[in-house]
Amino acid sequence: MRIHPGELKEEPALDVIRRRQDFPILHREVHGHPLVYLDNAATSQKPWSVIEAERHYYAHLNANIHRGVHYLSQEATAAFEAARERVRAFINAAAPEEIVFTRGTTEAINLVAASYGQRLQAGDEILITEMEHHSNIVPWQLLCQRSGAVLRVAPFDAAGQLIVDQFADLLGPRTRLVALSHMSNALGSINPVKALVAMAHRVGAVVLVDGAQAVAHLPVDVADLDCDFYAFSGHKLYGPTGIGVLYGRRALLDAMPPWQGGGDMIREVRFAGSSWNDLPYKFEAGTPNIAGGIGLGAAIDYVRGVGLEAIAAHEAELLAYATARAHDFPGLTLIGSAAEKGAILSFTLAGVHPHDIGTILDAQGVAVRTGHHCAMPVMEHFAVPATVRASFALYNTRHEVDALFAGLARVQEVFA
Numbered sequence: 001m002r003i004h005p006g007e008l009k010e011e012p013a014l015d016v017i018r019r020r021q022d023f024p025i026l027h028r029e030v031h032g033h034p035l036v037y038l039d040n041a042a043t044s045q046k047p048w049s050v051i052e053a054e055r056h057y058y059a060h061l062n063a064n065i066h067r068g069v070h071y072l073s074q075e076a077t078a079a080f081e082a083a084r085e086r087v088r089a090f091i092n093a094a095a096p097e098e099i100v101f102t103r104g105t106t107e108a109i110n111l112v113a114a115s116y117g118q119r120l121q122a123g124d125e126i127l128i129t130e131m132e133h134h135s136n137i138v139p140w141q142l143l144c145q146r147s148g149a150v151l152r153v154a155p156f157d158a159a160g161q162l163i164v165d166q167f168a169d170l171l172g173p174r175t176r177l178v179a180l181s182h183m184s185n186a187l188g189s190i191n192p193v194k195a196l197v198a199m200a201h202r203v204g205a206v207v208l209v210d211g212a213q214a215v216a217h218l219p220v221d222v223a224d225l226d227c228d229f230y231a232f233s234g235h236k237l238y239g240p241t242g243i244g245v246l247y248g249r250r251a252l253l254d255a256m257p258p259w260q261g262g263g264d265m266i267r268e269v270r271f272a273g274s275s276w277n278d279l280p281y282k283f284e285a286g287t288p289n290i291a292g293g294i295g296l297g298a299a300i301d302y303v304r305g306v307g308l309e310a311i312a313a314h315e316a317e318l319l320a321y322a323t324a325r326a327h328d329f330p331g332l333t334l335i336g337s338a339a340e341k342g343a344i345l346s347f348t349l350a351g352v353h354p355h356d357i358g359t360i361l362d363a364q365g366v367a368v369r370t371g372h373h374c375a376m377p378v379m380e381h382f383a384v385p386a387t388v389r390a391s392f393a394l395y396n397t398r399h400e401v402d403a404l405f406a407g408l409a410r411v412q413e414v415f416a
């Protein structure tokens with residue numbers, strides 16, 4: 001249904017103006033204009049509490065974890081493990097052993113492909129969707145090359161919605177693994193993950209959900225979704241870069257071989273052979289990103305403090321407003337209009353290359369992403385080389401949406 005800007009309710013679902021005070025970077029200027037940061041799908045900005053958690057670790061706790069008997073090491077270990085517990089509670093995993101810290105979503109997916117993937121044989125099938133980020137395509141292509149497995153791709157429709165019937169048709173007795181995004185970074189489409197997981201389980205496949213985009217926008221409950229693996233990155237969740245999470249069902253992680261060897265992942269090392277540490281350490285070789293883990297814990301505290309329901313409601317309101325403005329904007333074509341959609345507005349403007357749009361917007365302080373968004377097959381589907389993507393976070397305002405459209409009007413003047 002088309003909504004006109006005037007029909008939308010005025011009251012914000014959360015106190016955005018107050019929340020903006022929590023994010024120092026939002027107060028800087030770019031090219032002499034107040035920063036309008038609309039590139040949140042690439043990475044979101046960090047609140048003081050996250051910045052402070054990392055600073056506090058380095059200023060007061062810095063020591064290597066899990067190995068030291070000394071006080072600092074024990075304090076640092078406790079802080080890192082407390083962060084793991086925050087992650088567990090945030091996604092409702094059954095136990096902290098099911099939370100593996102990684103560098104991010106990409107590494108989490110590669111871990112599953114490298115380790116769980118060793119079970120796959122020639123002729124087995126891996127099912128993904130057409131809307132995946134490259135990091136949920138390429139690791140499976142590499143696994144297919146190694147194992148002789150076959151990659152199948154479930155298509156989406158003109159609105160950017162997964163065609164569930166075709167997804168169902170592609171599931172079969174040879175499907176060993178299904179990997180799909182919870183929310184598309186290029187289109188915003190939100191997949192009906194719970195139903196898709198149930199369908200995949202009926203044919204005996206395990207399911208990995210790429211939650212890189214979803215975690216910052218929707219409440220995620222891995223027990224309710226019943227997925228086998230769930231991957232996400234800290235930096236899209238108002239947390240630090242270089243830290244992410246692989247949730248894995250305990251029985252699966254237990255049965256999987258380690259993927260990287262080194263310190264902390266072993267129980268005993270002898271030249272004749274080594275044995276592995278308990279979960280989750282079996283998958284955490286080497287010194288982890290300790291400060292990042294602690295920062296991610298602080299980010300989760302922050303998001304829970306604001307409330308994911310309130311965030312989702314605020315962003316839905318912003319998206320509806322931006323979508324209404326987009327419909328009224330001459331020459332603008334929206335790419336992705338799924339009924340279930342997160343706060344992403346991907347579009348093209350007739351006669352202007354997205355990179356030119358991005359450059360002109362940047363000159364006005366408006367940061368958007370232009371390009372293929374690491375989802376080239378999505379671009380191919382819509383027969384466009386690139387799109388402009390404005391993506392919203394809890395701190396964005398209608399005023400900033402207006403700034404985006406004022407910037408687009410300027411683009412049209414320049415190209416008139």
Ligand SMILES: Cc1ncc(COP(=O)(O)O)c(C=O)c1O
Pocket residue numbers: 041042103104105106107133135136181183184185210212213233374
């Ligand atoms: C849907 C999706 N999956 C995976 C990734 C990869 O995340 P990272 O680069 O943090 O590993 C991204 C990042 O943009 C994404 O949007």
